[in-house]
Amino acid sequence: MYKIFNTVDEVSRYTAQRLFDQICAKPEAILGLATGSTMEPVYAQLMQYLEQDPVDVSRLTTFNLDEYIGLGPEHSQSYCYYMYQHLFNQLHIPGERVHLPDGTAENAEIACQAYSEAIQAMGGMDLQLLGIGTNGHIGFNEPQTPFDSRTHVIELTEQTRIDNGRFFTDQREVPTHAITMGIQEILEAKEVILVATGSKKAEIMAELYRCEVSEALPASVLKIHSNATIVMDKEAAALL
Numbered sequence: 538m539y540k541i542f543n544t545v546d547e548v549s550r551y552t553a554q555r556l557f558d559q560i561c562a563k564p565e566a567i568l569g570l571a572t573g574s575t576m577e578p579v580y581a582q583l584m585q586y587l588e589q590d591p592v593d594v595s596r597l598t599t600f601n602l603d604e605y606i607g608l609g610p611e612h613s614q615s616y617c618y619y620m621y622q623h624l625f626n627q628l629h630i631p632g633e634r635v636h637l638p639d640g641t642a643e644n645a646e647i648a649c650q651a652y653s654e655a656i657q658a659m660g661g662m663d664l665q666l667l668g669i670g671t672n673g674h675i676g677f678n679e680p681q682t683p684f685d686s687r688t689h690v691i692e693l694t695e696q697t698r699i700d701n702g703r704f705f706t707d708q709r710e711v712p713t714h715a716i717t718m719g720i721q722e723i724l725e726a727k728e729v730i731l732v733a734t735g736s737k738k739a740e741i742m743a744e745l746y747r748c749e750v751s752e753a754l755p756a757s758v759l760k761i762h763s764n765a766t767i768v769m770d771k772e773a774a775a776l777l
């Protein structure tokens with residue numbers, strides 16, 4: 538379940554290879570995708586594999602994990618913008634097969650319901666990619682989010698807003714709420730890969746390694762998943 542590599546590059550190659558293998562094995566796969574700095578080299582590596590060995594991606598479907606409420610696709614810190622920048626501008630999946638929660642929906646609750654229904658209609662994810670927050674969140678499922686949650690609106694914790702403030706010019710610009718896929722939807726994925734790199738993740742990874750399954754540490758839910766891999770570089774694994 539745990540895989541530790543020396544470098545970020547090795548972590549990214551391993552993860553991208555798993556994604557690539559999934560796409561080759563099942564061209565109509567449903568992929569759950571994540572954002573964050575951890576995923577940037579993973580997507581770059583995946584594009585390299587696809588350039589070396591082109592595969593038909595026109596039948597893939599993707600669902601992104603989360604989006605800030607209030608940020609539209611044109612906002613440089615929206616996850617929609619991130620995904621086009623780092624993946625979708627190069628990986629040409631038909632637009633109607635690309636799903637991202639709508640951070641500017643007039644009624645966020647209705648948008649969540651529709652997103653969740655779309656995931657269920659597709660039968661859930663074949664492969665779900667996850668990063669992790671320094672407080673153990675997955676997607677934007679903050680500590681104490683019920684394990685049976687589906688896509689919902691969440692209030693971001695102060696810790697998350699501070700952590701993610703590095704991407705905004707001013708801390709006050711960091712949105713207070715987000716839409717996130719729920720833990721139940723993550724748990725229903727056939728395969729899950731959580732990726733953590735860098736020394737900033739060392740403490741939470743040690744805690745995750747040792748803890749019991751508990752809503753206090755959302756990523757601990759992966760301990761009850763039958764096919765979850767936790768991939769780390771040696772910096773993130775330093776306190777294990």
Ligand code: GLP
Nearest residue numbers: 573574575576668669670676677
């Ligand atoms: C955000 C996202 C998470 C992501 C986390 C870690 O809070 N909502 O999905 O896993 O950041 O990001 P990074 O990879 O930049 O450390």
